[in-house]
Amino acid sequence: xxxxxxxxxxxxxxxxxxxxxxxxxxxxxxxxxxxxxxxxxxxxxxxxxxxxxxxxxxxxxxxxxxxxxxxxxxxxxxxxxxxxxxxxxxxxxxxxxxxxxxxxxxxxxxxxxxxxxxxxxxxxxxxxxxxxxxxxxxxxxxxxxxxxxxxxxxxxxxxxxxxxxxxxxxxxxxxxxxxxxxxxxxxxxxxx
Amino acid sequence: xxxxxxxxxxxxxxxxxxxxxxxxxxxxxxxxxxxxxxxxxxxxxxxxxxxxxxxxxxxxxxxxxxxxxxxxxxxxxxxxxxxxxxxxxxxxxxxxxxxxxxxxxxxxxxxxxxxxxxxxxxxxxxxxxxxxxxxxxxxxxxxxxxxxxxxxxxxxxxxxxxxxxxxxxxxxxxxxxxxxxxxxxxxxxxxxxxxxxxxxxxxxxxxxxxxxxxxxxxxxxxxxxxxxxxxxxxxxxxxxxxxxxxxxxxxxxxxxxxxxxxxxxxxxxxxxxxxxxxxxxxxxxxxxxxxxxxxxxxxxxxxxxxxxxxxxxxxxxxxxxxxxxxxxxxxxxxxxxxxxxxxxxxxxxxxxxxxxxxxxx
Numbered sequence: 001x002x003x004x005x006x007x008x009x010x011x012x013x014x015x016x017x018x019x020x021x022x023x024x025x026x027x028x029x030x031x032x033x034x035x036x037x038x039x040x041x042x043x044x045x046x047x048x049x050x051x052x053x054x055x056x057x058x059x060x061x062x063x064x065x066x067x068x069x070x071x072x073x074x075x076x077x078x079x080x081x082x083x084x085x086x087x088x089x090x091x092x093x094x095x096x097x098x099x100x101x102x103x104x105x106x107x108x109x110x111x112x113x114x115x116x117x118x119x120x121x122x123x124x125x126x127x128x129x130x131x132x133x134x135x136x137x138x139x140x141x142x143x144x145x146x147x148x149x150x151x152x153x154x155x156x157x158x159x160x161x162x163x164x165x166x167x168x169x170x171x172x173x174x175x176x177x178x179x180x181x182x183x184x185x186x187x188x189x190x191x192x
Numbered sequence: 193x194x195x196x197x198x199x200x201x202x203x204x205x206x207x208x209x210x211x212x213x214x215x216x217x218x219x220x221x222x223x224x225x226x227x228x229x230x231x232x233x234x235x236x237x238x239x240x241x242x243x244x245x246x247x248x249x250x251x252x253x254x255x256x257x258x259x260x261x262x263x264x265x266x267x268x269x270x271x272x273x274x275x276x277x278x279x280x281x282x283x284x285x286x287x288x289x290x291x292x293x294x295x296x297x298x299x300x301x302x303x304x305x306x307x308x309x310x311x312x313x314x315x316x317x318x319x320x321x322x323x324x325x326x327x328x329x330x331x332x333x334x335x336x337x338x339x340x341x342x343x344x345x346x347x348x349x350x351x352x353x354x355x356x357x358x359x360x361x362x363x364x365x366x367x368x369x370x371x372x373x374x375x376x377x378x379x380x381x382x383x384x385x386x387x388x389x390x391x392x393x394x395x396x397x398x399x400x401x402x403x404x405x406x407x408x409x410x411x412x413x414x415x416x417x418x419x420x421x422x423x424x425x426x427x428x429x430x431x432x433x434x435x436x437x438x439x440x441x442x443x444x445x446x447x448x449x450x451x452x453x454x455x456x457x458x459x460x461x462x463x464x465x466x467x468x469x470x471x472x473x474x475x476x477x478x479x480x481x482x483x484x485x486x487x488x489x490x491x492x493x494x495x496x497x498x499x500x501x502x503x504x505x506x507x508x509x510x511x512x513x514x515x516x517x518x519x520x521x522x523x524x525x526x527x528x529x530x531x532x533x534x535x536x537x538x539x540x541x542x543x544x545x546x547x548x549x550x551x552x553x
Contacts, residue, residue: 003234005215008224008270008352010263017260042488073301074258099363100301107258130304133360137259 020110020139023118025178026089029059032175035088035117036066037076037108042153043160044095047122050164051092051171059172073100075107085115090175094122095152102127103134109145110138120174122167124150144179146170224274224352226344226372233273240279241269245286245552253286254293256354258301259361263289263353268345271352275345281323281338284401285345286552288313288375291403292346294547297540302405303356308364309405309539310371312445313343314523316378316389317399319549325377329527331447332374332409332534339375347372368408376525382450383524384457391463391521392546399549404445404521405539407436414452415531420459423452423531424469430535431474431520432513434484440496440511443519443538446470450528467517474514479507518544 026032034055036048045066052064065088069076084091091112096102102123109119123131125147135143146167155163215232219225231237242249242265249266256262265286272285292298292311302309320327326336333339356362364371380387389400410433414426427446436442446466448456456466481487490502496515498505505511514520521542526532 002211003236005218006233006235006238006270006273007222008233008267008274008348009355010261010267010353013264014261071300073305098306099304099361102363103304103361104258104301127363129360130363134259137355 017137017139020114022140022179023113023116025118025176028176029055029061029090029172031060031062032089033087034061034064035084035091036064037069037084037091037093038066039069039072039094039096039101039105041072041095041097041101043155044152046157046160047095047152047164048092050161051122051168054165054168055092055172058168069104069108072098073104075104075111081108081111081115084112085117088117090118090120092120092122092171092175094146095148096121096123096127096131097150097152099127099130103130106131106134106143106145107138110135110140110143113140118175120171121145122171123147124152126150144174146174219274223357224348226347226351228344230274230348231276233270237273237279238266238269241273241277241282242266244279244282247286247552254289254349254353256299256303256356259355261354263349267353268349271348272341272345275348276337276341277345278323278337281342281345283549283552284315284319284323284338284399285342287401287547287549288342288403289346289349290552291401291543291545291547292405294543294545295403295405295540296543297405300540302539303350303354304361304363305539306363306365307407307539308362308367308371309407310368310374311343311346311403312406312536313346313375314378314388314402315375315399316380316387316394316402316546317397317549319399320377320380322399325375327377327379327381327525329529331376331379331525331527332370334373339377340373343372343375368406374406376447376523379450379524379526382454382528384454385463385522385524388521388523389546392544394546394548400546401549402521402542402546404542406445407537407539409447409534409536411532411534413530413532420455420461423455424466425473427533427535428470428474431470432476434476434480434486436537437476437481437486437489437513440489440492440494440498440513441515441519441541442513443541444514445536445538445542446520446522447525447534447536448522449526449531449533450524451531452533453524454528455531463522464517466522467520470520471512471514471516475510475512477507478502478505478509478511481511482507518542 394400
């Protein structure tokens with residue numbers, strides 16, 4: 001009997017990730033407190049601020065506050081998540097336009113959703129694969145997010161505003177649409 | 193050479209190439225390979241790796257928190273075996289991985305980055321000769337088993353233990369040529385100065401490994417001038433060039449050939465003297481940055497950045513890309529055959545910490 005070929009991935013050590021819960025949606029954004037989680041990438045601030053302005057002017061949100069990610073490349077620490085959960089009702093984050101920051105936006109989103117905050121993450125369309133893999137690793141295989149065409153960093157001020165306007169209805173849908181029901185989502189079989 | 197590094201005795205039975213090929217294909221089918229054939233790892237082989245270190249096979253030696261994965265000594269051993277390392281290399285692999293994980297950029301998303309950075313592994317001390325590292329000509333390879341397989345082992349650990357695969361969690365736009373294959377054994381014998389390990393805090397000439405993440409390397413061929421300041425000006429030009437400037441500071445590793453290093457030393461320059469000369473003079477003017485669309489680099493806050501004050505900088509104002517010796521580690525490598533040195537662009541900033549191999553034996 002020959003020796004077995006050994007697995008280098010440590011598969012036996014990996015525990016199955018429990019399905020992450022998704023925050024309950026409110027029917028509309030009227031009166032909601034919106035938090036912008038800005039990842040510091042070029043044009044992320046004007047992009048998200050314009051989304052915030054549109055949410056205030058056209059969807060009746062009560063307030064828009066912003067905070068800057070401490071490090072765009074990795075998920076935010078727990079205290080930031082707690083602070084957001086205590087001060088806002090929904091979060092818009094982005095713009096994910098690189099390998100680490102897109103994945104980090106997905107990871108932040110899953111944690112914020114578990115903390116009860118609906119999230120709309122805005123990612124450039126070059127980074128779908130990395131966002132979906134990170135969400136799957138975090139137990140949210142059916143994670144949904146908004147995309148905008150890559151690149152964003154080279155857009156002019158007016159082009160950024162146009163982009164923000166073109167994505168805002170998807171942002172609203174992500175923040176208000178209950179999607180699949182939570183009992184289906186909580187089934188661990190669906191999370192693999 | 194220790195017992196662990198002895199080649200296995202000639203087999204009693206004829207070797208079976210068909211079985212070997214089938215095993216190699218099996219490894220490809222599992223998605224474990226970096227594209228080149230792997231050595232299929234078996235328990236007896238991995239046991240030899242584990243015997244080369246006193247560490248517990250279950251000890252966790254590195255974690256990538258954002259993806260929820262970690263690497264144990266055992267997993268590193270399997271990957272090192274697959275990479276083609278000999279068991280005796282294993283403490284160097286572990287020391288290199290330890291040094292790599294001390295890099296902030298490696299822990300903070302570097303493996304996922306569009307930059308596709310490559311670790312630069314630098315080996316010092318007696319282990320270079322004991323394991324048969326190339327310490328002279330062709331320092332960046334190929335041709336020598338430890339120089340090629342040790343960085344490959346690190347790449348396989350990132351792929352298999354951390355689960356960072358190209359096009360998925362790894363999003364390199366083009367990546368760095370030679371990624372997972374850059375391991376330089378410093379030419380201490382022809383260096384006029386102390387080894388890099390000393391600058392990383394490991395003294396006494398013991399074996400040690402230093403690692404930083406890098407983005408590219410550019411050669412400086414300067415072999416006809418007797419004036420060492422001509423060579424320094426040539427180096428400063430490449431160090432300060434615009435292409436890599438996306439932050440106010442742009443650290444480099446300077447890999448000097450023995451001829452350049454000895455020329456500087458013969459003019460009375462220490463390693464620190466070379467570093468200080470280049471820190472002072474490497475950069476571009478604000479106007480040059482602006483004309484390349486990089487005025488925003490000046491406006492960044494933090495070390496070396498000018499913040500809002502950048503807008504008041506005149507076009508002729510000189511912007512230095514380095515501010516400390518830690519941002520320009522100097523290594524001596526290669527043969528004394530031509531005056532060709534390399535500027536290696538660092539991704540982030542070197543931790544400044546060398547790791548003694550003895551910690552991992």
